[in-house]
Each structure stands twice: as structure tokens, then as C-alpha cells.
Amino acid sequence: MQGGLLGAISSSIDSVQDNLDMDNHLLDSWRLRADRAADELDTLVNQRTSRSKVSIAGDFLMLSVIWVAAFTLLLLTGRFIASRLNRHRFLATRYRPQALLNYVLPFTLPAMVSLPLTLYVSHFMSTSVGRALALCFAYATSSGIVSTSVILCVIVMFNAGHKRVAVAIIRRYSPRPLFLIGFLAALSDALTSPQISRQLGSNVTASVAVFTGLFASVVFCVLVIKLRRPVAHLIRNRSLAGRLRQPALQESLKIFSSVWYLPILLMILVSAIHLIGAGQDSQKALRSALLTTILLIATVFLSTVFQHLFKPGETDERNDHVYKTRLLSLLHAVLRIVLAITFIEVLGRIWGFSLLEFAQGNTVGRAISDSLSRIGLIFLVTWLLWVILDTAIQEALKPPVNKRSSHQPSTRIKTILPLLRNAIKIILLVICTITTMANLGINVAPLLAGAGVVGLAIGFGSQQLVQDVITGLFIIVEDTISIGDWVVLDSGHSGTVESLTIRTLRLRDGKGFVHSVPFGQIKAVTNQSRQFAYAFFAIQFTYDTDIDSATALIREAGSSISDDVLLNSNLQGPLEVFGLDRMDLNGIVLTAQFRTVSGGQYGVSRAFNERLKRLVDKAPDVRFAQTYPQMVMSPHGDNSGAEQQPAPAKASVTNGDGSESPAAT
Numbered sequence: 001m002q003g004g005l006l007g008a009i010s011s012s013i014d015s016v017q018d019n020l021d022m023d024n025h026l027l028d029s030w031r032l033r034a035d036r037a038a039d040e041l042d043t044l045v046n047q048r049t050s051r052s053k054v055s056i057a058g059d060f061l062m063l064s065v066i067w068v069a070a071f072t073l074l075l076l077t078g079r080f081i082a083s084r085l086n087r088h089r090f091l092a093t094r095y096r097p098q099a100l101l102n103y104v105l106p107f108t109l110p111a112m113v114s115l116p117l118t119l120y121v122s123h124f125m126s127t128s129v130g131r132a133l134a135l136c137f138a139y140a141t142s143s144g145i146v147s148t149s150v151i152l153c154v155i156v157m158f159n160a161g162h163k164r165v166a167v168a169i170i171r172r173y174s175p176r177p178l179f180l181i182g183f184l185a186a187l188s189d190a191l192t193s194p195q196i197s198r199q200l201g202s203n204v205t206a207s208v209a210v211f212t213g214l215f216a217s218v219v220f221c222v223l224v225i226k227l228r229r230p231v232a233h234l235i236r237n238r239s240l241a242g243r244l245r246q247p248a249l250q251e252s253l254k255i256f257s258s259v260w261y262l263p264i265l266l267m268i269l270v271s272a273i274h275l276i277g278a279g280q281d282s283q284k285a286l287r288s289a290l291l292t293t294i295l296l297i298a299t300v301f302l303s304t305v306f307q308h309l310f311k312p313g314e315t316d317e318r319n320d321h322v323y324k325t326r327l328l329s330l331l332h333a334v335l336r337i338v339l340a341i342t343f344i345e346v347l348g349r350i351w352g353f354s355l356l357e358f359a360q361g362n363t364v365g366r367a368i369s370d371s372l373s374r375i376g377l378i379f380l381v382t383w384l385l386w387v388i389l390d391t392a393i394q395e396a397l398k399p400p401v402n403k404r405s406s407h408q409p410s411t412r413i414k415t416i417l418p419l420l421r422n423a424i425k426i427i428l429l430v431i432c433t434i435t436t437m438a439n440l441g442i443n444v445a446p447l448l449a450g451a452g453v454v455g456l457a458i459g460f461g462s463q464q465l466v467q468d469v470i471t472g473l474f475i476i477v478e479d480t481i482s483i484g485d486w487v488v489l490d491s492g493h494s495g496t497v498e499s500l501t502i503r504t505l506r507l508r509d510g511k512g513f514v515h516s517v518p519f520g521q522i523k524a525v526t527n528q529s530r531q532f533a534y535a536f537f538a539i540q541f542t543y544d545t546d547i548d549s550a551t552a553l554i555r556e557a558g559s560s561i562s563d564d565v566l567l568n569s570n571l572q573g574p575l576e577v578f579g580l581d582r583m584d585l586n587g588i589v590l591t592a593q594f595r596t597v598s599g600g601q602y603g604v605s606r607a608f609n610e611r612l613k614r615l616v617d618k619a620p621d622v623r624f625a626q627t628y629p630q631m632v633m634s635p636h637g638d639n640s641g642a643e644q645q646p647a648p649a650k651a652s653v654t655n656g657d658g659s660e661s662p663a664a665t
Contacts, residue, residue, distance in 0.1 A: 055128075056128045056129055057130055059126075059130035060133055062125075063122055063134035064137065067115070067141070067142075070113070070118070074109065074110030077110075078104075078105035078109060081105055082101040082102050086098045095159060096159055096160070099156040100153055100156060103149045103152050103156070107145050107149040108145070110145075122134075129200065136190040139187075140182075140184070140187035140190060141183060147181075148178040152171060152175065155170050163234055165233075166231070166233040166237075173226065181220050184216035185212075188212040188213040189209075192205060217268050217275070221265060225261065225265075231257075231260065236256075252300070259296070263296055291350045295350065299343045306336065306339070310329065322395060323388070326391050330384065330387055374439045375439050379436075386424075386428055393420065393421045396417055397413065468518045471522065472500070475522070480527065481525060483500060486598070487525055487526060489517060489524070489525060491522070494509060495508045495509035495513075504517060505517045530598060532572055534594065535605045537592045537605070538581065539589070539590050539591075539592075539612065539624075541590065541623060542588075545588070551579070553622060554612065557575075557611040558575025558594070560611050561607055561608055570596045570597050570604055571597075571600075576593050576594075577590070578592060579591070586625045
């Protein structure tokens, strides 16, 4: 026998097919009943009676006309009385009493009165088939009208508040199906009475009763499925005060409203099986259906209790509370699975079958139960590991509630942990899949060997991909680049790091363009977003500039930067003036710098240059240096005694990034 769960199931199917008894007892009984019913109909049509067929049909028409006339007269009278009563001052603004009167007076009372009147008149008539059929139809029609009006009266009692929409839907779609269900059920009951059976034939009446009952069951199922949502709305919709005062009851009603139609459909199914004769004992079938309904309600109640007990409370900042919440959620899911298995086992015992006995009674059952137990344990352990590891990663990535807290997740953690989370998910999923396939009876050794060969081939065929992955792994582990950093690569790309995968780096440059660079192409990285930066200034003045005045202007520009509210947030200290740095042919160079936050040096440099320029323009003894004029020499060294035109003079200021900005003279 093949191992694993699949092999056990295959063996059990073969065993069932070998032991299956295909007897046609039910079909034979229905064939025999149909033959007898045909004989009874032939006898009924061809029998000789003292009365003619016209008189028998007259009996049917007379009783039918009497019932219709009595019901119509009482219907019109009831509508007139209901309309007059509804105009009364007490009932003018009360819609539910008005609706009750509109159902009771025109429908319920006329149907209840016209049927006894028809029965009373039938006593003065001789016994015949027409009389029996007329009484059957009168009884069925009266029962359908009364049952429909009574059910609608009950529905009308809920016509208040937010339930009015559901009540309106039920009143719009249910009258005709309810009447048809009541009519067919009463007709089936009337045909099985001894008086009717003796006149029409027991097999004929029994066959017609079965078909009418089955048709009523089908209509009832369609109506229940069609109205499941409006009825669920009536069950769970309560006032706000009631919902707040009794939350557990509200939760129970909410769950019950979603499954209320299942017991009814089950009862209809049992009744249909009993009607066609498939059930061996009707009392046993009805008792089993009743116990099933009780079991379903009890299961829903226990599920509601579990949901209320394991409902998460208020959010807590402590990490142990987060672990407790997720572990309780896992325990809740396991308990619901156990509850579902218990429900299936008890339901099977109610209907004469036990999964536990099947699992312990034979070899196939033990094999299936062992395989399912191992698979369930694998899923549980995988789920538990994922919950613990995922919770730890999510807590490490979660920012603290207090923004002033020093425990802020670093950009390195934000970069590595999502990659680690995805890797853990893939590893757990692969291990769970392989072990599950092994317990199902699938030989995973060829699969693993094939995967190894394919992986080796992919490794040789994609060396660049492997290089990208390994390089990226070291870059991420060494924290060379993090999300949000501004980096400059040796390939010429620069921009803000938007995302890091295991293979590529995604940058967005200053123009908004996105660049995806494989890690294997990165040889050198300049990270301009680590801890701090410097806004460095090298200002060149002429030789006749007063050094003290120039230094004072530089300090004044630096003080104005420090006093600026918007720029001060980018500074990590005051301006440092280093003094005279060098002298060359163009003039003297004074240097200074600000220590700023990463990325803040550019705005500080632009603001400093602008303010220093304005101060120098107003100072009479401070001037920016100009480029020393160079003589244009002849290529042959012959000046011909003429003066060469000098090149235009240029002034320059060295910016914080080391470049020179020319200034026109």
C-alpha cells in the first residue's frame, strides 16, 4: 500500500467500492407504489356508481363556490372594518396595530370562518370524490391563508427603528411563497387522512402527498435562502443601549444571525428524506435532526464565548503584552479548530457514524488519523514560529509611542529586518510544504535532488546575479547604505536611497528620476547622510583688504545664520573661522565652516554666501579678489613691440563644495 495520507485514502476508497451494496430497494418500492396507484386510478375512473360524473363534478363546484363566496364576502367586510378602525385617532399614528388589523380582519378571520361553513354544508351532501376533493382544496387554501397571515403578523411586530427595511423586504417577497408552502403542506396532510384515502385510494393519495410535500420543501428552501439576510438583520439589530449593555449577547446574536437558516434547511432535508422513504425510522430521523439543531446552537454559543474571552483588550506599550495578544489569538484559532472537529465527531455520532471509531478501528483509519495529526502538528509549529519571529521583527520596527524616546529604530534595522522577515517566511513555507508533502505520501527525494541540480545550474548560469546578491548582503550587513541616505556611486549615479532589495539599489535623483543599480556594479560609495556634514567656505579677498574687517564680516554673516529660526535647525554648532589659509597671485584666502546635520549644508552654504555678499558690497575696505590677468603671447614669441590685450579679469568665491563661482567685475 502506498504510504502517507493519499495512500490511506486510496485504500479506503477501494474498500468502500468492494463492500458497497447497490440494492434497489427504494426504487423497487416506488415502482410498486406507482403500479398500484395506476390500478387505483383505473378503478376509480371505471367504477360504476349510482350517481353520474356530472353530479360528482357538481358537488366539487358547489362546495368550492360556497367557500369562495363566503371568503370573498368576509374579506370585503374585514377590509371595510379595518379601514374604518385605522382611521380612529388611537390607531392613526400606530403602524403596527394597523398592519395587524389589515392581516387579521381581511384574511385570518375569513379563512377560519369560511372553512367550518363549507364543512357544515358538506354534511347535507352525499359522499363522493368531488366532495372529498373540494374539502381538501378548501382546507388547504384556508390553511395557507391562515399560516401566511399569522407569520406576517409576527413579522409586523418587528416593524420599528432600523428593522423597518428588513420587515418591508420580507412583507414584499414572502406572502406568495408562504401561502404556497402552507397550501401544499395542508394538501399533503389532507390527502393522507383515512376518509380521503378510502375514496381516492391509499397509493394515489400517498404518492400525491409525497410530491406536494417535496415541492413545498423546495419552495421553503428557496424562501429561506432568499430571506436569510433580512431575517438575520431582524435577529441581530438591537438598540444602541442594549448592544452596549449586553455585548456578549449581541455577539451571540450576531453569530446566530449568520447561521440561523442552517438548522431550518437541515430540518427540511430530513423531512424530504422521510417523505421519499429513504429513512428507515422517521422518529429516529426527526430526533437526530433535533439533536443536530441543538448541537449547532451550542457550538455557536461556545464559539461566541471563546471570541469574547480571547477578544483583545486595550493597546499596551509593553512588548510582553503584544506577544501575549498574538499567542492568545493563536490559541483562539486552535480552540476553534478543536471545536469544529468535536462538532463533526458529535454530529457523526448523532447520525450513526464516528470518526474516532473509524480512526481506531482499522488500519486505514489509523493511517489517515496519524497522517492528519502529523500534518496538523507541522502547521501548528510553523504557525507558532512565524507568530513569535514576526512579532519580534514588527516590534523592532515599530516606532515608540513617545516621540521623545531615545529608542528609535535605526535606518539599518529598517533596512535589514524586512529582508530578514521575507527570508524567514520563505524558509518556513518551504519547510512546511516539503514536510507536508512527505506526510501525504509523496516522495520528496527526487524533488529535492532536482531542486539541487536546478539550483546548481542557475548558480553557474547567473554568476552576476550571485555576485549582486553577495555584494548586497555585505553592503546591508555592514550598514554602508540605508534607506533615506543620499549617496554618490562611482558609476555616476547619485540620489536618495528609496529601497534595498537583495540584489539592487533604488535611487531617486534630484530631478525625480529613479535609478536601479545592481550591487555588483558598485565599487565605491560616498554616503553624504551620516551623522553630520560641514558647510565649508574659502573666501578670497584682494591684498589691500583689511583682514580684521573681512573676518568681522564673516563672523557677522555666521551670526545672522545662527539667529535665523529656519536655518538654526540645520546647525550643530556656531561658525568656526580658521583665519588666513593661503596667499596666491589672486589674493588672500580666509576659511570658515559650519557643522550641520546631514543634507543641511547646502541650504546653509547658499544663505551664508548671499549674506556675506551683501555685507561686502557695503564695506569700503573689503573687496573680493579677481583672477590675475594673463598676457596673450605670440606662438612664435614675437610681440612686435605691441601690447597684448589682457584677458578679462574675474572675481571668484570658493563655495562650500570646493567649486569656484566667477563674479563679473
